[in-house]
Amino acid sequence: MTSDMTARMLRLLSLLQTRREWSGADLAERLHVTVRTVRRDIDRLRELGYAVDSARGHAGGYRLTSGSGLPPLLLDDEEAIAIAVALRTAAGGLAGIEESALRALGKLEQVLPQRLRGRVAALQTSLAGIVWEERGPRVDPALLATLAVACRDHEIVGFGYTTRHGTGTPRRAEPCHLVDSGGLWYLLAYDTGKEDWRLFRLDRITDVLPTGRRVPPRPVPGDDPAAFVAARLSAAPTRYRAVATVHAPAEDVRARTRGLATRLEPIDDRTCRVNASDDHLPRIAQTLAGLDSDYTLDADPDVLTHLRTTAHRTLRAIRP
Structure with a gap:
């Protein structure tokens, strides 16, 4: 009896986490119990620290809201794996979140079932991130x-x-x-x-x-x-203009680059046009370097100056 009630409450909590609001009748139908039993189970969840709001009337229902503390979360296997890997590999572009992510990861890994730890470890050892540069302004996680x-x-x-x-x-x-x-x-x-x-x-x-x-x-x-x-981003005004006519098919360039979907325009079967315009000069240079084909460039003077400086620096570095 106790195990049945526990399983039912876990199922109820899972339902409340998947949708903003449920009517008592809908929950009763999903759980194969009466509306009265749903009300009792909701009260038990509240005693465990879950903030569940309820509204009376025809349009009323139950919804899980934020409370004064963080209650336990119910995760299935795939969700637990996704969160563990995300905590290990994420946090790019978010200010001050790395340490918090590692603390959260430690807590999660401590309670992961043994059957999942191997899968998480395999994913983590197979994934690697490369940070070529500081890619942009850092964002406050609280704002996000x-x-x-x-x-x-x-x-x-x-x-x-x-x-x-x-x-x-x-x-x-x-x-x-x-x-x-x-x-x-x-x-x-x-x-x-x-x-x-x-x-x-x-x-x-x-x-x-x-x-x-x-x-x-x-x-x-x-x-x-x-x-x-x-x-919208491809059409938005930028500080620096840089448009490359690439001597390669659009399909080949698209396969070798990332994030150029709407900035790449086929001209014919052998050439295409890439809009590499940006507010950040090093990012323009990185985009052009990733084309991996010959191209001609129509760009602002500041862009050309930056590219020449970068090219000369590279040439000096590789001279015997």
């Missing part, structure tokens, strides 16, 4: 977490934003997705003041204020947030 919750809950937020020209403006938006592109984090959101979709760099966002107002999910144009963000 706050915006992630707003995206999940479709909650309107207000914040201060500094444009690429250094002008600070108050903004109000409906967060949709968080995107990491080349070490820079972006918030894809619907700007309620501009009445249009906008991309906001997280390192330029300050003073995020959740409003408590939730709105229905707004569909992203094209139904593909990643493609939409990539297209």
